[in-house]
Amino acid sequence: xxxxxxxxxxxxxxxxxxxxxxxxxxxxxxxxxxxxxxxxxxxxxxxxxxxxxxxxxxxxxxxxxxxxxxxxxxxxxxxxxxxxxxxxxxxxxxxxxxxxxxxxxxxxxxxxxxxxxxxxxxxxxxxxxxxxxxxxxxxxxxxxxxxxxxxxxxxxxxxxxxxxxxxxxxxxxxxxxxxxxxxxxxxxxxxxxxxxxxxxxxxxxxxxxxxxxxxxxxxxxxxxxxxxxxxxxxxxxxxxxxxxxxxxxxxxxxxxxxxxxxxxxxxxxxxxxxxxxxxxxxxxxxxxxxxxxxxxxxxx
Amino acid sequence: xxxxxxxxxxxxxxxxxxxxxxxxxxxxxxxxxxxxxxxxxxxxxxxxxxxxxxxxxxxxxxxxxxxxxxxxxxxxxxxxxxxxxxxxxxxxxxxxxxxxxxxxxxxxxxxxxxxxxxxxxxxxxxxxxxxxxxxxxxxxxxxxxxxxxxxxxxxxxxxxxxxxxxxxxxxxxxxxxxxxxxxxxxxxxxxxxxxxxxxxxxxxxxxxxxxxxxxxxxxxxxxxxxxxxxxxxxxxxxxxxxxxxxxxxxxxxxxxxxxxxxxxxxxxxxxxxxxxxxxxxxxxxxxxxxxxxxxxxxxxxxxxxxxxxxxxxxxxxxxxxxxxxxxxxxxxxxxxxxxxxxxxxxxxxxxxxxxxxxxxxxxxxxxxxxxxxxxxxxxxxxxxxxxxxxxxxxxxxxxxxxxxxxxxxxxxxxxxxxxxxxxxxxxxxxxxxxxxxxxxxxxx
Numbered sequence: 001x002x003x004x005x006x007x008x009x010x011x012x013x014x015x016x017x018x019x020x021x022x023x024x025x026x027x028x029x030x031x032x033x034x035x036x037x038x039x040x041x042x043x044x045x046x047x048x049x050x051x052x053x054x055x056x057x058x059x060x061x062x063x064x065x066x067x068x069x070x071x072x073x074x075x076x077x078x079x080x081x082x083x084x085x086x087x088x089x090x091x092x093x094x095x096x097x098x099x100x101x102x103x104x105x106x107x108x109x110x111x112x113x114x115x116x117x118x119x120x121x122x123x124x125x126x127x128x129x130x131x132x133x134x135x136x137x138x139x140x141x142x143x144x145x146x147x148x149x150x151x152x153x154x155x156x157x158x159x160x161x162x163x164x165x166x167x168x169x170x171x172x173x174x175x176x177x178x179x180x181x182x183x184x185x186x187x188x189x190x191x192x193x194x195x196x197x198x199x200x201x202x203x204x205x206x207x208x209x210x211x212x213x214x215x216x217x218x219x220x221x222x223x224x225x226x227x228x229x230x231x232x233x234x235x236x237x238x239x240x241x242x243x244x245x246x247x248x249x250x251x252x253x254x255x256x257x258x259x260x261x262x263x264x265x266x267x268x269x270x271x272x273x274x275x276x277x278x279x280x281x282x283x284x285x286x287x288x289x290x291x292x293x294x295x296x297x298x299x300x
Numbered sequence: 301x302x303x304x305x306x307x308x309x310x311x312x313x314x315x316x317x318x319x320x321x322x323x324x325x326x327x328x329x330x331x332x333x334x335x336x337x338x339x340x341x342x343x344x345x346x347x348x349x350x351x352x353x354x355x356x357x358x359x360x361x362x363x364x365x366x367x368x369x370x371x372x373x374x375x376x377x378x379x380x381x382x383x384x385x386x387x388x389x390x391x392x393x394x395x396x397x398x399x400x401x402x403x404x405x406x407x408x409x410x411x412x413x414x415x416x417x418x419x420x421x422x423x424x425x426x427x428x429x430x431x432x433x434x435x436x437x438x439x440x441x442x443x444x445x446x447x448x449x450x451x452x453x454x455x456x457x458x459x460x461x462x463x464x465x466x467x468x469x470x471x472x473x474x475x476x477x478x479x480x481x482x483x484x485x486x487x488x489x490x491x492x493x494x495x496x497x498x499x500x501x502x503x504x505x506x507x508x509x510x511x512x513x514x515x516x517x518x519x520x521x522x523x524x525x526x527x528x529x530x531x532x533x534x535x536x537x538x539x540x541x542x543x544x545x546x547x548x549x550x551x552x553x554x555x556x557x558x559x560x561x562x563x564x565x566x567x568x569x570x571x572x573x574x575x576x577x578x579x580x581x582x583x584x585x586x587x588x589x590x591x592x593x594x595x596x597x598x599x600x601x602x603x604x605x606x607x608x609x610x611x612x613x614x615x616x617x618x619x620x621x622x623x624x625x626x627x628x629x630x631x632x633x634x635x636x637x638x639x640x641x642x643x644x645x646x647x648x649x650x651x652x653x654x655x656x657x658x659x660x661x662x663x664x665x666x667x668x669x670x671x672x673x674x675x676x677x678x679x680x681x682x683x684x685x686x687x688x689x690x691x692x693x694x695x696x697x698x699x700x701x702x703x704x705x706x707x708x709x710x711x712x713x714x715x716x717x718x719x720x721x722x723x724x725x726x727x728x729x730x731x732x733x734x735x736x737x738x739x740x741x742x743x744x
Contacts, residue, residue, distance in 0.1 A: 021370065022388035023395050031395055032508065035404035 081115040089113045089145045096151040100133050104149060107131065116141050124149075133176050158200055159185060161192040161219075173200030193222030202245070203228070209246050212253055216262070227272070237268045248274065308719040314512040315711070318407035324512060324711055325394060325405040328520075328704040329386070329412045329500060331375045331543025331566060332662060335696070335704045336393035338366030338401040339711060362712050364691040366401030368393045377562045378414025378517070378544040380499040387503045394507060408504055409513040409711050411520045411703055413539070413546045415496030419557045419647070420448050422459075422487040433466065433475045433483055436742070439721040441485050455494040457516055459718035462488045462554040471552070487718065488556050490516055513711065518546035518558040520706030525660040525684035525699070526550055534652035537684065538640055538677075539702060540663035542566045545636055547643055549652070554715070557647045561639045565663035568632045575628040576620060578606050587666075590622055593630045594668040599623040633666065637676040644677070658684035662700035 023031070033039055060066055080086075089112050093101040107127050110119060121139045128137040128149060138150040156168035156176045166179040168188075175197070179185065189207045196203065203220050206228060210217050213232065221229040228245050230238040240248050248271040256262040261269065265285040270278040281289070318324040319341050326337040339362045370392040374385030398405060426441040442461060450456070464472040466480035475483060497514065504511050522537035534551040542565045549557040568591075573583035590604050602622040608615055649655065657677050659669060664683055674681040685697065686705035696704070 022392045025391070028391045028395055029508065031398065032404050035398055035402065037404075 081117045084145075086116045087113045087145050088116050088119060088141060088147050091147040091149060092142075093149045093151060096134070096153055100131070100151065100153055103131055104128055104134075104151065108147075108149075110147070112147075113145070116145075119147065132174075135170075156185070156188065158203065159188045159190045160197050161190060162194070162196075167197075169197055169200050171200065171204060173197040189217075190219035191222065192219060193225075195225040196220070196222040205246055206230070206240075206249060209249050210253070212257075213262075232262065236262060236266060239268060239270045239272050241272050241274060244274075251277070308717065311511060311513050312720070314407060314510055315409070315714070318512045321407070323401075323403055323405050323407075325397065325408045325509070326704055326707045326711065327390065327393070327408050327410040327504070328517065328701075328707060329375060329378075329380070329390070329410060330372055330517070330541050330703075331378050331413070331564065332372055332541065333369050333700070334372045334375075334386075334389050334393045335369045335701060336367070336390075336397040337364050337692075337696070337704055337708060338397045338403065338405055339363065339708055340365045340401075340403075341712070362690065362708065364689060364693075364696075364708065365403070366397035366399070367693050367696045368396030368400065369696070370396070372542070376414075376543055377564075378412050378541065378546075378560070379493075379496045380503060383499060383503055383506075387506050390503060390507050394509070406508075406510055407512040408509045409515070409707055410500060410504060410511060411515040411517040411707050412496065412500055413517040413541055413544045413560060413703070414562070415492035417490055417492050417516055417518065417546070417558050417560050418450070418454075419559065420450065420489040420491065421556075422446065422448070422489055423485065424487075425482055425484040427482050428480060431479050433478050433480065435476055435721075437483060438464075438476060438485075441483050442487070442718055442721055445485065445487055447489075450489075450491045453494050454491040455497050456489055456491050457497065457514055458488070458490040458519060458555070458558075460488055460554060460715055461718070462486050462556055463552070488554065489718075490519070490555075490558050492516065513714075515707060515710055516546070516548075516558055517541075517703035517706075518548035518560060519555050520704075520710055521546070521660055521686075521702035522548035522550050522555060522706065523709050524686040524706030525658050525702045528553075530654070530656050530658065533654040533656070535654060535656035535658060536644060536649060537658045537660060537702075538664075540564060540636065540659065540661035541700075542662060545640060545661070545663075547640055549644075549647060549649060551652060557649075559643045559647070561636065561643065563632075563636045563639060567636075568629055568663070568666075571632050572625065572628055576606050576618075576625075578608055582607050586625065587629065590625060591629055592622070592626050592667040593633050593672045595623045595626045595630075599626060629666070630672070633669065633672060634676065637673055641676055654680075656680045656682070658682055660684040660686070660699040660702040662698075664699050 034043075060069070088110075091105065091108065091110075091112065093104050096104060107130075108124055109127065110124070119141070121141070124147075125137050125139045128134055128139065128151065133153050135152045135154045137152070140148050142148045154170040154174065154176045157171050158169040158173075159179060159182065160167045160169050166182060168176040168179050168185070170176050182190070189203075191197075191200070191203050199222070206220060207217075210230060213230075216232045218231045218233055221231055223229050223239075227242040228240045230240065230249060232238070238249065238252050252261070252269050252271060261279070265282050266279055267282045268280040270280065315324070322341050324339050324341070326335075326339060328335040341362045370389055372386075373389045374380060374382030375389075380386045394405070394408075422445040424441050424445040426437060426444060428437055463470060463486040464475040465484040465486075466472060466475050466478055467482060469480075472478070500514070501511055518537070518539060521539040522531075525537050525539070526535050531550045531553045534549070536547060536549045539546045539548075544560050544562050544564050546560040547558065548555050565587075569580060569583045569587055572578070572587055573580050576583065576586075578586070586604060586606060590602075592599075599622040603619040604622055604625060606618050606620055608618070610616060644650075655678055657673070657680060659673055659681065660683070663669075670681055670683050683699065684702065685699050686702040687709070688697065689705055689708055692701075692705065
């Protein structure tokens with residue numbers, strides 16, 4: 001009988017006999033294994049990923065290497081940030097007076113030259129608009145390394161006298177600046193009283209209506225945080241109601257125009273009740289009036 | 301019987317799994333070559349609503365993505381006789397096909413030609429309970445077929461209902477829902493030697509593959525080599541392979557008879573080898589390049605170097621005339637065809653309305669075979685090639701691949717077999733509990 005094995009020799013076995021084209025069982029299984037989708041995916045993606053991850057973790061396990069790596073990164077970052085193209089050297093403030101500009105330069109938290117990466121423009125703008133005399137501000141970095149600040153200042157239109165002293169208010173009643181002396185702004189109208197700054201707009205309208213009084217007008221006083229009194233010289237007062245004070249004032253002025261009411265010796269014109277306007281005379285004139293009536297014969 | 305149901309259903313289940321995964325391998329284990337095709341199923345290409353076959357003959361659902369052939373070893377007469385060798389050959393083919401397809405296949409549908417196939421016709425009759433045929437009654441009539449004694453050591457590989465008859469109307473394809481009194485069925489059953497099947501199953505399992513179906517190659521090659529009208533009107537497909545020649549007779553698109561002759565191309569080669577005194581490989585080469593079955597006057601002058609490697613100069617320079625070669629080949633071819641003729645006569649092929657005969661298989665490429673065959677088998681003989689399927693490489697379109705291609709079609713559109721129908725209650729081995737469960741399933 002012929003040998004059972006070796007009818008076909010393996011190719012490597014020598015020249016005798018025909019080569020066996022069949023794959024060995026191991027090779028066959030290996031090929032099938034390699035054709036399995038999961039295994040293919042794992043070999044193509046999973047194994048490289050695991051290798052890179054392991055190598056990276058092994059390298060970073062050492063403290064000094066980690067620090068060196070961090071230093072390298074921060075050095076590179078600093079080198080880029082400190083290039084002259086990104087440096088900001090000067091701050092330019094436009095639209096503000098000298099003192100406000102000085103204030104702005106003081107409050108902006110940056111010491112020039114500084115990299116534009118380190119500037120937080122949003123915060124700088126918030127700080128600048130936090131200043132009282134500044135209404136709006138726009139902050140940007142202009143080419144050439146200039147921090148440009150465009151400011152719109154508040155315009156003071158009223159002087160408010162309170163227990164703390166004199167203050168300048170703008171048309172919305174917002175505090176602009178402290179005022180040392182009244183005569184620094186002699187042409188601005190004066191208001192007084194607690195809560196007067198909340199009604200600056202109404203006060204301005206009343207001042208507009210009181211134009212005909214001319215230099216006799218001393219100012220407005222907020223009474224009881226409720227209504228206005230118009231204070232004139234010679235200690236005269238016009239007491240206005242809480243509702244529609246402007247119309248009441250116009251009525252008083254009209255009467256005064258015709259009857260010369262305010263030219264007389266009147267202490268106060270009380271307009272608080274619209275249906276019953278009242279005039280209070282000074283003590284002096286009342287006594288005078290009484291004497292004149294007695295001289296005229298006791299009323300008979 | 302129950303055993304058969306279970307094993308075949310397990311294979312069906314496996315096939316369904318393979319279809320879901322989308323990749324299945326086709327393995328044609330022949331005596332001269334082993335072919336492996338890898339199919340990918342796209343899911344499209346179902347048969348249309350009216351059951352007609354659409355464009356591309358209904359095979360647009362799959363595509364051949366890998367094909368490989370290898371010289372068969374350890375297979376004789378279509379049966380495995382050296383398992384180690386066959387296993388290695390299968391491994392070679394599967395590996396090459398997988399490599400071409402770049403995908404791993406786990407499920408295999410295999411066919412083989414030998415193992416003495418034997419056909420049986422079964423019939424059965426059933427009185428219907430109602431007027432209308434229900435699916436349950438179809439299953440019942442199928443189950444009530446009387447199974448003949450096919451002998452120990454044999455196994456059923458195909459059992460297909462071929463024809464249904466309702467009262468006196470016959471030739472129904474699908475009797476469900478039709479009105480009638482009695483339902484009759486004709487069935488065709490094919491048995492083969494169980495040992496051959498078991499050897500094949502074992503070989504495939506040793507290659508780490510799962511068997512998802514098994515078919516007779518007579519059936520598979522008839523499926524691919526016969527065109528539709530031939531299958532419908534009646535035709536015989538003769539697959540002349542290397543070790544055996546298988547015969548299948550089709551009628552109304554069903555196989556009604558199958559048989560195999562244990563003679564094939566290898567016998568012609570060995571005749572040449574013996575007659576001329578040359579090695580088998582030389583004889584094979586001479587047969588394929590110069591072979592023929594009709595001698596003409598010119599063939600006397602056509603000298604063929606037959607060669608040899610003995611080292612004797614005179615011996616190695618021998619020549620024969622082509623007429624001599626034909627003289628050796630022709631008796632053997634005639635013998636094969638005569639044998640086929642006897643088998644067809646035994647099956648009653650002459651009573652079919654159409655007697656078309658289609659020759660396919662590797663040995664059908666012998667020059668002049670159709671002329672010789674028409675003298676022996678009848679006038680209507682043609683040479684058949686397998687249908688074209690998507691992606692089949694040019695090298696695998698020859699008649700030698702008829703059964704492999706047929707198996708592709710079988711995988712894509714399997715015919716209903718006995719075990720595809722619900723097994724009726726009386727066949728269930730379970731007792732009352734099983735019957736109760738079944739009653740619930742039927743009624744709810």
